[in-house]
Amino acid sequence: AQSVTQLGSHVSVSEGALVLLRCNYSSSVPPYLFWYVQYPNQGLQLLLKYTTGATLVKGINGFEAEFKKSETSFHLTKPSAHMSDAAEYFCAYSGGGADGLTFGKGTHLIIQP
Amino acid sequence: EPEVTQTPSHQVTQMGQEVILRCVPISNHLYFYWYRQILGQKVEFLVSFYNNEISEKSEIFDDQFSVERPDGSNFTLKIRSTKLEDSAMYFCASRSSYNEQFFGPGTRLTVL
Numbered sequence: 001a002q003s004v005t006q007l008g009s010h011v012s013v014s015e016g017a018l019v020l021l022r023c024n025y026s027s028s029v030p031p032y033l034f035w036y037v038q039y040p041n042q043g044l045q046l047l048l049k050y051t052t053g054a055t056l057v058k059g060i061n062g063f064e065a066e067f068k069k070s071e072t073s074f075h076l077t078k079p080s081a082h083m084s085d086a087a088e089y090f091c092a093y094s095g096g097g098a099d100g101l102t103f104g105k106g107t108h109l110i111i112q113p
Numbered sequence: 114e115p116e117v118t119q120t121p122s123h124q125v126t127q128m129g130q131e132v133i134l135r136c137v138p139i140s141n142h143l144y145f146y147w148y149r150q151i152l153g154q155k156v157e158f159l160v161s162f163y164n165n166e167i168s169e170k171s172e173i174f175d176d177q178f179s180v181e182r183p184d185g186s187n188f189t190l191k192i193r194s195t196k197l198e199d200s201a202m203y204f205c206a207s208r209s210s211y212n213e214q215f216f217g218p219g220t221r222l223t224v225l
Contacts, residue, residue: 100158
């Protein structure tokens with residue numbers, strides 16, 4: 001069965017610093033990978049996705065992620081953190097078709113002024 | 114921009130009561146999903162629905178749960194006899210033939 005592991009339930013960075021949120025997956029089939037962001041008391045908003053093709057994907061709000069098959073990873077980065085980036089971030093996996101998403105446990109991103 | 118909507122935003126019910134959570138997916142989408150998120154925990158897949166039938170369901174989706182698309186626009190999740198542990202945020206999602214799922218804002222279910 002597939003699984004998604006997010007390393008670090010809480011990550012704290014200073015405003016303007018690099019953001020790195022880690023995600024690893026395990027799967028026996030080629031993955032579709034997603035990062036979602038959840039602001040307090042809100043739903044899930046898609047940041048970016050990897051389906052096929054280019055392994056470096058760019059998303060909204062300056063975020064990007066790189067799919068590394070050899071490392072089974074899909075880490076999320078942003079060069080310069082902004083206070084508005086403070087939120088919960090979820091990595092998710094799908095095997096395609098009508099499959100539901102398998103989510104990681106989430107990483108709470110804290111931005112220090 | 115089209116979006117998934119859910120009603121109600123918050124539902125409070127007594128243990129043992131039936132609840133129906135409602136969702137209006139994006140109009141041209143073909144696949145529909147329900148997820149739940151217990152407070153402080155990760156989002157968990159419940160069920161997927163395509164071509165008027167369940168495509169996949171998780172272990173959580175037992176006989177107490179059912180889904181229906183009663184008309185061309187609504188997608189509902191019914192819990193027949195709610196338990197305390199059903200208290201959670203329930204998210205509806207939909208997608209077209211592409212893999213991106215769009216999520217609704219959620220319904221917070223509180224079972225007393």
